[in-house]
Amino acid sequence: MSTSAKPSAPAPATVTDPLTEAVRAIDTTALDCIQVNAAVLAHATHGPHAHLELGGRLRFAPRFGEGRRLPTVEQTPAHQIAWMGGSLGLVLDARRPLTEGRALLDLLPEDGSPLYVVGDAWRMPWLPYHGHQHMDHSVLLRVADGGTRVEAVDAYDNETPYGRAEPVVCAYSRSQVAALFDGSSVLPVTVRSAPPAHRPVSETLAENARDADLLLAGDTPARYAAAFRDRPDQQEACMALLLETWLLNRSRRLHAAWAAHHAPGSTLAHTARDQAAAWDDLAGQCYLAARRVQRGRPVPPQIYTSLVELLRADARFAVQAAGTGPGETMPQEPAEVRRTVVETVADILGTAPEAVAATDDLSRLDGYASFQMVETVERLEDSYGVEFAPGDLEPAALRRVDGLVDLVLRTTAGAEVAHP
Incomplete structure (x- = not known):
């Protein structure tokens, strides 16, 4: 057949x-x-x-x-x-x-x-x-x-x-x-x-930072872009680069989704989202370049410069996301912590952030019970790379957005390393 x-x-x-x-x-x-x-x-x-x-x-x-x-x-x-x-x-x-x-x-x-x-x-x-x-x-x-x-x-x-x-x-x-x-x-x-993966966010960010340090110390992004820029057959180079930026764009969108899930509302999540949007723009430029070269028109030279700059921006973001180093702290902005707490609870409950922000007692929200309270605590610990003190985990505080915000601010202020 x-x-x-x-x-x-x-x-x-x-x-x-x-x-x-x-x-x-x-x-x-x-x-x-x-x-x-x-x-x-x-x-x-x-x-x-x-x-x-x-x-x-x-x-x-x-x-x-x-x-x-x-x-x-x-x-x-x-x-x-x-x-x-x-x-x-x-x-x-x-x-x-x-x-x-x-x-x-x-x-x-x-x-x-x-x-x-x-x-x-x-x-x-x-x-x-x-x-x-x-x-x-x-x-x-x-x-x-x-x-x-x-x-x-x-x-x-x-x-x-x-x-x-x-x-x-x-x-x-x-x-x-x-x-x-x-x-x-x-x-x-x-x-x-197999058992589901439960790797701490801090470990993943640290591994990303180690790779990024090596990238920033070398010339791999420049060599990579130059291989396409200097290709005599620019039609072949542009079609290949279109696939490359498509793959990089999807991987950055997936990283942004991962960050938004583990640290909703955080600097990590917002920066990952912005980086993914920049890759989406570059992929669009590469598509335009491929169409132009097919019609015998020159390739916009800025796509190669933009490619190098974006790869290095990814690396700088990875280093920053992993923290500032042992013995230093990264102070958290209360407004940003509040946004993270609200979006974390909203993500766990599958409800609108506005509904969470408007609620004095989270236990009044449909589905917010002991299990969801524990998941909220674990997600916030992963988001900020800290471990809350057992004595601070008072149910009255864990049922309030203000209580959770105060818990994060106090814990990150005393931590050796706090992750965004």
Whole structure:
């Protein structure tokens, strides 16, 4: 059967299906095509926000190719799979690559749990890349209808040159699926649950800062930008740079979402958001440059300068976010701490910040009970890189925004290192 075989009507999504619920719940526009379906698995396994742990590390680690190859920040699927599992609370066990569709079908769990698969987007008819462009792409496959059919669950969301890719759940016959994956290399990855990741925010920020110190001490951003600027074939360079800035933009948006979740309203969250917005602007400029060079017009030279400046701004932000150093403190502004407290409680309850700010007694809010009080305390400790004294955790104070603000201000004022 041809690989262009069309799927049947999309499988009906039930409200109890954790995969389709996860696809709807996640902001998939901050994830690349390898991350996105692993993120769905994390959400389905550990609940909302679990996938955001992919965004904690603020990375810039380009691979400089030999010969005429341009550098790239894109990592191989095998490399991404190796580090994603620990962040997501999953055991991702990559098997040997296959080239036979029926061998892939034999790996599908009979209980309907998903198999994570990386294949060629050229062979996936639900994607606009189908029949147009070869590229690695992930999908979740699972048996349905008593094993007679197979569902493809793909949360990828992106505007492509061939049309829009949108999250889908498609059902195929087993023979169709075997035909779709026959003759191309497919990497199957079995999935098991592991304990969810609970890495302290301060540890992640410190690791980001160590990487950033090395970047600021060297010339990697300048070398990286120069490779594209000095490429004789500027059409090739601009198309490659468009992909690079797309990847960097998505990773910075994911980092901003991670920061907003762990430290809502904080300097960390606001600066991460501003950096992500700057990357969004640069990605737009690179798209414009690629279109101009395709029409024989010169490339706006400022995109290369902007690229270097933005990479170095990322690094300075990472150093600042990790604190000022042992023995020093970073005084907190009361208004900013109040905003952080309000947004933290609002995020935990899934309610509007205005409702939290207007409430004298948080226990009057629907859902704010002992469990939510504990989560608020833990989130604020993570946000500011401190540990509240047990004697300060009075229920009367923890039920009031003012009480929580005072707790943060007193604790950070006495801490050796306070994180924004």
